[in-house]
Amino acid sequence: RKEVEQDPGPFNVPEGATVAFNCTYSNSASQSFFWYRQDCRKEPKLLMSVYSSGNEDGRFTAQLNRASQYISLLIRDSKLSDSATYLCVGMDSSYKLIFGSGTRLLVRP
Amino acid sequence: GAVVSQHPSRVICKSGTSVKIECRSLDFQATTMFWYRQFPKQSLMLMATSNEGSKATYEQGVEKDKFLINHASLTLSTLTVTSAHPEDSSFYICSATRQGRIHNEQFFGPGTRLTVL
Numbered sequence: 001r002k003e004v005e006q007d008p009g010p011f012n013v014p015e016g017a018t019v020a021f022n023c024t025y026s027n028s029a030s031q032s033f034f035w036y037r038q039d040c041r042k043e044p045k046l047l048m049s050v051y052s053s054g055n056e057d058g059r060f061t062a063q064l065n066r067a068s069q070y071i072s073l074l075i076r077d078s079k080l081s082d083s084a085t086y087l088c089v090g091m092d093s094s095y096k097l098i099f100g101s102g103t104r105l106l107v108r109p
Numbered sequence: 110g111a112v113v114s115q116h117p118s119r120v121i122c123k124s125g126t127s128v129k130i131e132c133r134s135l136d137f138q139a140t141t142m143f144w145y146r147q148f149p150k151q152s153l154m155l156m157a158t159s160n161e162g163s164k165a166t167y168e169q170g171v172e173k174d175k176f177l178i179n180h181a182s183l184t185l186s187t188l189t190v191t192s193a194h195p196e197d198s199s200f201y202i203c204s205a206t207r208q209g210r211i212h213n214e215q216f217f218g219p220g221t222r223l224t225v226l
Contacts, residue, residue, distance in 0.1 A: 032213075041200070041222075042219070042220070043202050043217040043218060043219050043220045044153065044202075044217050045217070046214060046215075046216070049214075087152065087153075091213070091215070094141075094158070095141055095143075095206045095213055095215065096143070096155060096158065097143070097153075097155070097204070097215055098155075099152045099153045099154075100152065101151070101152040102152055
């Protein structure tokens with residue numbers, strides 16, 4: 001079983017839609033979690049950190065449930081520019097990142 | 110914000126040659142850097158952890174004699190792919206950890222696309 005699992009998608013949504021991505025992790029050693037965004041043939045870029053209390057950054061909301069080992073990302077009012085692959089990532093105490101395989105989002109006009 | 114650079118961004122070489130890739134943290138010091146590899150339509154796979162002033166730690170299945178890592182300073186790590194073969198063609202990405210007050214963030218370099226003919 002992969003340490004971080006994501007639905008690969010693709011999620012194909014119209015502009016303006018709300019879309020939610022889920023992620024589960026099996027390694028309890030992961031202490032911090034993040035959502036990264038990766039565009040085609042580019043490096044991953046940090047979208048946001050994920051906290052148990054939940055955090056919101058504009059149209060993006062992330063949530064961590066340690067009891068269920070579950071992480072979510074909600075994107076409201078999707079834009080065409082949101083089309084990308086979203087990577088769910090855990091970090092252990094030695095700063096190693098453990099990547100999910102990514103969820104592909106396509107936002108259509 | 111923090112910036113991590115990689116050089117070269119793209120390299121094409123003949124089978125059997127060695128290729129050196131540099132990773133630099135431009136505005137912060139990084140005692141730990143990481144090297145990843147990403148094949149098409151797959152996620153990033155950690156190859157090794159580069160520790161300043163000490164030997165790198167390699168992930169299972171990664172040959173340390175083939176992928177030489179040197180972390181000579183707090184801002185520079187290098188990955189050398191020795192005797193490269195076509196199956197080594199991939200997107201190599203480094204990252205550097207910036208220690209923060211609340212948590213630590215990793216910043217990625219722009220990647221190096223290696224094509225071995």
